[in-house]
Amino acid sequence: MRAIGVDVGGTFTDLALWDEVRGALAVFKLPSVPRDPATGILEGLKTLTGREGVSPDSLTFVAHGTTVATNALLEGKGARTGLLTTRGFRDLLEIARQKRPHLYDLQADKPLPLVPRHLRHEVRER
Structure with missing residues (x-):
């Protein structure tokens, strides 16, 4: 099994790759992209999987967590909502x-x- 976890925060995006085949855990951190969080996620996935020599197609599990919505509520920066x-x-x-x-x-x-x-x-x- 190869699993990756992604945590998108207001400042950094953290990724952790667990490769059960090799018994290895690899981590990567990069600045978040607040206007487009997906950009940071994709860049991190590409960098981490490339560095570890793992094909993204071989990932069997992806977990994603974020504080973006919580921060928007706390800071009052969310969209106008009905x-x-x-x-x-x-x-x-x-x-x-x-x-x-x-x-x-x-x-x-x-x-x-x-x-x-x-x-x-x-x-x-x-």
Whole structure:
């Protein structure tokens, strides 16, 4: 088995190649390409497999992880988003559940909704 793992972060893209045939683990790190993460992934795959003399066709498993979406949410840099919901449920995600760190703390702060109310629209059914 030959497996490769790719972790795309905001600063670096890390790759790890496990070659069970040779019993070897090889790693490679390169700068991420925030505007086009696939570019960094493909460049890293090409470099790492070439350096190790492994054909990309021989890979039997690929795992991919990223913090790109999490970072976009935390930094507020995501795309403008709308939400369609069943009629009567427009505010459900903002109302949320009663579960909170301190059940009887009525002053608990809630995070801002990911989709502002004016971009949430109800439809008769989904």
